[in-house]
Structures are given as structure tokens and as C-alpha cells.
Amino acid sequence: MSPARVVFWAIFTVSGVWLQSFMPGLDFFAPGLVLCFQEEDTRAVVALAVLWLLLQEGMGSLAFGTGILWYGILAALFFFGHWLFEAKNFVFMIILGVCLGVMHFALTQIMAQLQDWLVSPGRVMMESLLQAVVFPVQWGLIYIIYSHLEQNGQDV
Amino acid sequence: MVLFLYLGLFTWNIRTGYMDTLASHTGLELTRWMLTPGRWAWSRVSSFWERYVYFVGVRQEAESLRQDLAQTQEELVAAREDAARAKRLEELLAIAPLPGWQKEGARVIANRLGPNAALETFVIDKGRRQGVDMNTPVVAPQGVVGRVLRASLSAATVLMITDPNSRIPVVSQKTRTQGILTGRGAGATLSLRYVSLSAPIEVGELLVTSGFEGIFPQGLPMAKVTLVTRDGASIFLNVQAQALFDPQSLEEVALLKKAEPETPPAEAAVDESLPDASRHLKPGPDKKTEVKRKSKADQDGSRAIDEAKPQKKARGEGQ
Numbered sequence: 001m002s003p004a005r006v007v008f009w010a011i012f013t014v015s016g017v018w019l020q021s022f023m024p025g026l027d028f029f030a031p032g033l034v035l036c037f038q039e040e041d042t043r044a045v046v047a048l049a050v051l052w053l054l055l056q057e058g059m060g061s062l063a064f065g066t067g068i069l070w071y072g073i074l075a076a077l078f079f080f081g082h083w084l085f086e087a088k089n090f091v092f093m094i095i096l097g098v099c100l101g102v103m104h105f106a107l108t109q110i111m112a113q114l115q116d117w118l119v120s121p122g123r124v125m126m127e128s129l130l131q132a133v134v135f136p137v138q139w140g141l142i143y144i145i146y147s148h149l150e151q152n153g154q155d156v
Numbered sequence: 157m158v159l160f161l162y163l164g165l166f167t168w169n170i171r172t173g174y175m176d177t178l179a180s181h182t183g184l185e186l187t188r189w190m191l192t193p194g195r196w197a198w199s200r201v202s203s204f205w206e207r208y209v210y211f212v213g214v215r216q217e218a219e220s221l222r223q224d225l226a227q228t229q230e231e232l233v234a235a236r237e238d239a240a241r242a243k244r245l246e247e248l249l250a251i252a253p254l255p256g257w258q259k260e261g262a263r264v265i266a267n268r269l270g271p272n273a274a275l276e277t278f279v280i281d282k283g284r285r286q287g288v289d290m291n292t293p294v295v296a297p298q299g300v301v302g303r304v305l306r307a308s309l310s311a312a313t314v315l316m317i318t319d320p321n322s323r324i325p326v327v328s329q330k331t332r333t334q335g336i337l338t339g340r341g342a343g344a345t346l347s348l349r350y351v352s353l354s355a356p357i358e359v360g361e362l363l364v365t366s367g368f369e370g371i372f373p374q375g376l377p378m379a380k381v382t383l384v385t386r387d388g389a390s391i392f393l394n395v396q397a398q399a400l401f402d403p404q405s406l407e408e409v410a411l412l413k414k415a416e417p418e419t420p421p422a423e424a425a426v427d428e429s430l431p432d433a434s435r436h437l438k439p440g441p442d443k444k445t446e447v448k449r450k451s452k453a454d455q456d457g458s459r460a461i462d463e464a465k466p467q468k469k470a471r472g473e474g475q
Contacts, residue, residue, distance in 0.1 A: 017190045017269070024268035057175075058183015059279070060272020061305060061313060064175035065166040067272060108274050115170070118320040119274045120341040131271070 001044050004149055009048060012142065017055065023134075025127035029056065030074055030100060031093075031139035035146060037078055038087055066111045073103055088143070093136040101132030180308040188281060188311035191265050206233050244408055247297035257373055259295075259410045260286060265311070275305070276319035276342055276403075282411060283310040291371045293412040299377035299400035300324075300365060301409055314409070317378065318342060318399055323349075326363040326378055333357040334366060335395065337378060342403065346379050348395035355393060359384055363397055373412065 001009075009032070016028040029052040036045045049071060056067040077099050078087075085092035105128040112119045169175040210229050217225075245261070262282040269279065282288050284307050292304040294314045302316040315322055318339040326337045326348070333355040335348040351357060361381045367374030379397035387394040 014190050014194075017187055018194060020269050021191060021266040024273055025271060027271040054179055054183040055186055056183065056270045056272055057179035058181075058185070058308070059187045059266075059269035059313075061268075061275040061277050061315070062272045063166070064169045064179050065162070068162065068165075070271060104271055108271075112274055114166075117275070120320070123341065124274070127271075 001040070005040075005044075008146065008149055009044075013048075013051065013055075016052075017059075020059070023130065025104075025124070026131050026134055027056065027070070027100075027104075028134075028138060030071075031135055031142055033071060033074060034078055034093070034096065034139060035142055037075070039146060039150075062108075062111050062117075063115055066107060069107060069111075070103070074100065090136060090140065093139045097132045097135035097139075100135050101128040104128045104131050176306065180306045182308075184279070184306070184308040184311050184313065185283075187269065188265060188279065188283075188308070191279075192281065195265060203234070203237065256415050258413045258415045260413065262288075262294075262312075262409055262411055264406050264409065275321060276316045276339065277305060277313050278316070278403075278406065280312050280314060280409065280411075281310065283307045283312050285309050286411075287413050288312050288411055293372045293376075294409050295376060295412060296401040296406060296409055299379070300372065301401055301406065303371060304411075316403060317346065318344070318403060324372065324378065325366045325368040327366045328357050328381065329362040329364050331356040331358065331361065335363075337363060337397065345382060345396045345398055348381070348397055349392065351393040351395050353386065353391060353393055357381060357384055357393070357395060 012032050013029070016032065019028045020026060033045075033049060033052065036048055040048075053067045053071055056070070057064050060066065074096075077096060081087075081092055081096065085095075105124055108119055108124050109121070165175070207230050210233060260282065262280040264278050265281050266279040268275075268277055280294075288304055288307050290304055290307065292307075292312075294301045294303060300317060302314045302319075302322065305313045305315040307313075316339065317324065317337065318341065320339050320341060322337075322339045324337050325334065327334050333351060335351045338347045338349055340347055348357075348363065359381050362377055363379045363381065365372040365374060365376045365378060377400055379399050381395060381397045383394070383396040385394045
């Protein structure tokens, strides 16, 4: 991985943590993971996925395992959708965003039930809607920045 | 196969908590180090902006006094900020430490974080290195805020009493009515459960911790009763209460830790004057040898008394 990409992913990770502190309940690493699948090699994908998984599990309040399901299902959806859609199509990202929104609601309820905890369905529903909207927008933004970075790197 | 492995990992973690500890010591710790520098930078930028805005106003007012006034106002803004912080910290310090408990201040560095933050929590900048552990009580100057849910080396996640999963036994201060105080989510009042219909609880009463759960010290203020009604056919009263702190304006909190038990001075003195003889004992002699040694010691003792007598006499003579 080039130094420019390392810096890009470092800034992306720190910004993600900050954005998550401003908008509780949302995942700002998921669009990064999809971009990784599209652009990076396997080693980089695994390294970043493990880092983000540990961050999400550490800062969350549910028992370990929710993050594995969350990113596991996202990866499965991406590779399944890859056969049907163009991987970098914005419509595909909108569909992925909707799936993530539904998954956030379902996973939070199921995992909370497994731990015998109560969560407010209204709040989780609102977070799910926001997640569905934020995901494609954030993916679009980081895709533009990443592409710009790639072009500049080739020019150099 | 994958599902089987996942369920195995999940249940193993629920039983042992190893993966949670791993996630806390890596993820939560990293989060703390990513957020703290940003908080510092933000406070610097906001302070600079406040000074800048005021500076522009002063320049329009009187050009000749601009330099002096700017400096004075800069100091004033800084002093106001210091005073506000000092007031908050003073209030925090004013929480009287309960007997057998120590308190330690901590800063709130973030509220709920990430998609897995399903509970009403916030993150503080103190962790296991500072003696913070699971269930450490967290209080504000107004009253109890919650308890530590998980901790890494230098950060911890606190579960607030407003969360529906927080259930704390309390007693009303005036009428001594007991119940379980439960959260109902962000922005909602708390609910006091299992209060019998004949209980004499009143609106406006303060609810304090009963200490029955063994986590919180007894008598800490928690909430104020706002509503007492009968609810249909229920055999319990419907009691609602308002938390004493504002979750949106929490900046600093205090952690209550059990103090190390001190050794009473008298006992310590006795311990020092009486060295542990058992440590100097050699492998036990038989009874016969012991009897011989005892008789020899008696002889030596009588000789020693005889020797001491003339000495005493001599000492007496000198007086």
C-alpha cells in the first residue's frame, strides 16, 4: 500500500470515530470497507476490517460478536450483489444502504434479546433510517476522494 | 459450519468475557486516543474564536485603547472559562467522600459511539490503570449518574441510570418506601417499580440508593419523585421520577472506589512489638529434650536474678 493510501485510511479511520461520536448509532466505517473491497488488495482489506471490527466492538455496549455479523453480512451482500450489479454503481450502493439500515434494526434487536437487554425500538429505527441515507452519500464522497488520490499518484 | 463456529465463539465469550476484554483493551483504548487530541484541539480553536470575535468588537469601539483592551478581554475570556471550569470542579470536589470510599474525577470524552452502542452510555478518560473496574459507581454533583459497564486501560464505558437495563434498589428519603429505580431511555423519566399500593410515597421526595445491591454506597441521591398514581388493576403504584443530572451537559463526573482497608494503629504497634516467633522455630525437639531445656532455663533464670540483685543494690547505693 502506498504512503498516500496509508494516510488516506488513517484519516478516514480517525474521522470515522469522530463522526460516530457526533452521530451515535451509525457506522461510518462500512462505506470504507466496501471501497476496500473494490480497490484494495486482500491483505489491506483484512487489516482494515480487523481494525474497524475491534474499534466497533470496543466502543459499543453489546457483547462481542455483533460486529462480526455486521461486517460479515455486509461482505456477503457486497459479493452477492457484485454478480448482479456493477460494483461501483451508485444504485447498488443505495440498495446496500437500505440493506444496512434493515440489518441495523434487526441485528440490534436480536443481539439485545440474546443478552436479555432492552433497547428502545424507536431510537434504533431512526438510526436505521439515517444509516440507509448516510451510507451511499459517504461512499460517494470517499470514492471521489480516493479516485482523485489514485489519479494524482499515477501522475506523479 | 460458519454459523456453528460463530455461535460457539459468541456463547464462549458470553461465559468468559475474553473477547469483550480484548475488544475493550484494543478498540476502546484506540478510540480514547483518537478522541482526546481532537477534544484538546477543539477547545483551543473555540477559545481562539471567542477571543477573535471579541477582539473585532473592541477595535470598532476605540482604536487607541485597542491593544490594552484586547489583552484585558483576552484575559477575561480565559478567566471566565477558568472560573466556569473551576466551579464545575469545585462542585465535583464538594461531593463528600463516604466512609470507606474514595472519589476520583474523570472527564466525559464521548457519548454513545458506533452501531453497537445500543445502550445509554458515555465514555470517560479513566480506566483500569486508575483502578476503575466493572460496576464502579459514577456520580455527578447532583447525584448518581450510573456505573461502569466495561473498562480498558485508560478509558471506560458508563451505563447511565436512564437506560432501561439499569435497575437499582432505592429508598425514598422521607417515607422510607423501597423500590427498584429503572430507566426508560433518553429524555424519559425514570420509573420506580414494585411500590405497594399502600406505600406512603409523596411527590417531590428524594430517592436515594439503598445499597442492597452491593455496588452503590447507601444514601446517594438518585432522582426526585414527579408522579404517583394508581394504574388500573395493577397491585403496584405507578411512580415516576426525574433524574437529578442532565445527561446532555455532563462534562466531568466522579468515580467512587472502595478505599483500601487501613490497619488500626494499635494493632500495628502490637504487631511490631511482637515479632512472629513461629518463623524462628527450628524443627521441633522431642518432649524429653524440651523438659531438659526448661529445667536448664530455670537454673539460668535463678542465676540471672541472683546476678541482678547486687547490681540493683549498687545502683541504689549511687543515689
